[in-house]
Amino acid sequence: MNQVDDIEYVLRILNGDTSAYAALVDRHKNMAFSLALKIAGKPEEAEEIAMDAFVKAFNNLSTFRQESQFKTWLYRIVYNTAITFTRKKKHEFLALDERLIEQYPDPIEAINEFSKEDQFRMVEKAIQRLSSEDGLLITLFYKEELSVDEVSSVTGLTVSNVKVKLHRIRKKIANDVETSIKKELKEEYI
Amino acid sequence: MNTLDFDRLISEVVKATNLPVPSNNFTAKVMAVTSPSPVPSSDDTRLKNYLKAAAALLLTGLFFMVIILTSDIPFIDSLYKVFSFAVSPERFSFSIPDIMNFTAGFFENSAIKILWAGIVLAGICLLILDRYINKGVKTLQSFLFF
Numbered sequence: 001m002n003q004v005d006d007i008e009y010v011l012r013i014l015n016g017d018t019s020a021y022a023a024l025v026d027r028h029k030n031m032a033f034s035l036a037l038k039i040a041g042k043p044e045e046a047e048e049i050a051m052d053a054f055v056k057a058f059n060n061l062s063t064f065r066q067e068s069q070f071k072t073w074l075y076r077i078v079y080n081t082a083i084t085f086t087r088k089k090k091h092e093f094l095a096l097d098e099r100l101i102e103q104y105p106d107p108i109e110a111i112n113e114f115s116k117e118d119q120f121r122m123v124e125k126a127i128q129r130l131s132s133e134d135g136l137l138i139t140l141f142y143k144e145e146l147s148v149d150e151v152s153s154v155t156g157l158t159v160s161n162v163k164v165k166l167h168r169i170r171k172k173i174a175n176d177v178e179t180s181i182k183k184e185l186k187e188e189y190i
Numbered sequence: 191m192n193t194l195d196f197d198r199l200i201s202e203v204v205k206a207t208n209l210p211v212p213s214n215n216f217t218a219k220v221m222a223v224t225s226p227s228p229v230p231s232s233d234d235t236r237l238k239n240y241l242k243a244a245a246a247l248l249l250t251g252l253f254f255m256v257i258i259l260t261s262d263i264p265f266i267d268s269l270y271k272v273f274s275f276a277v278s279p280e281r282f283s284f285s286i287p288d289i290m291n292f293t294a295g296f297f298e299n300s301a302i303k304i305l306w307a308g309i310v311l312a313g314i315c316l317l318i319l320d321r322y323i324n325k326g327v328k329t330l331q332s333f334l335f336f
Contacts, residue, residue, distance in 0.1 A: 030212070111196075127200070
């Protein structure tokens with residue numbers, strides 16, 4: 001639904017109705033800002049990066065090929081602008097070998113003993129403890145519901161690397177939650 | 191809880207988390223910068239990109255010509271000889287066999303061979319670098335060679 005709307009707005013802008021761009025900015029500004037913040041770390045810088053990215057996207061709108069979603073194209077611009085702005089190395093994400101996927105046990109039987117709210121709280125805390133790069137990946141994948149291919153296109157990682165990284169992030173969260181459970185059970189026992 | 195349920199739980203938590211928001215007038219600020227300028231049409235952009243790339247190639251070529259012809263390189267004399275041979279009125283010809291003879295003679299000189307090998311190698315390296323940097327971006331090079 002969003003996809004169709006985005007493209008309609010793009011067509012309107014390309015036909016001269018530049019005011020339609022406000023709707024696109026409104027729709028995607030939070031995610032653009034969030035991505036920029038994860039890379040830059042400072043809200044003031046993130047806002048500058050997001051603004052710069054939106055201006056670049058507007059100026060290059062005619063080069064947007066409608067084969068991908070507008071948001072994927074936009075996030076790629078945000079990502080590149082943020083990387084350039086912070087002068088970080090483009091591929092800060094380390095490349096990983098898909099064969100290195102470690103099997104981890106079906107996570108955490110003990111979590112079933114907790115209420116839904118407690119499960120939420122524990123997973124939320126584990127997510128907050130992730131690095132900004134990991135946070136960026138899960139935001140794109142779970143919050144924006146981008147496919148692995150699209151995440152790969154935004155970040156410049158290979159598809160298999162995105163898969164490995166998502167697997168590792170899930171594992172990190174599972175380990176963190178397991179530690180929290182052990183801690184809580186210990187406290188309960190004492 | 192199995193892997194799938196755990197994945198679903200992560201998804202629910204991430205979706206329920208609010209994203210940080212930019213300042214209230216963010217959209218207005220973006221529109222203030224973008225509104226005065228209409229979006230350039232794709233034809234304009236493509237033509238502009240090609241002209242830019244062509245100008246860059248021309249300038250690079252001129253730069254190397256000036257460097258090579260004004261340097262005190264041992265084989266520069268033979269280079270001059272070849273050029274004067276090429277442009278002398280009695281040799282000047284548009285016939286294909288003459289052009290082929292000239293080209294073959296040009297490559298027979300060992301000093302010039304090294305120069306050409308260097309130029310071709312540098313060109314290939316630049317093209318590979320360009321393809322790596324501008325993945326998916328249409329440039330003059332990608333238009334001409336790929």
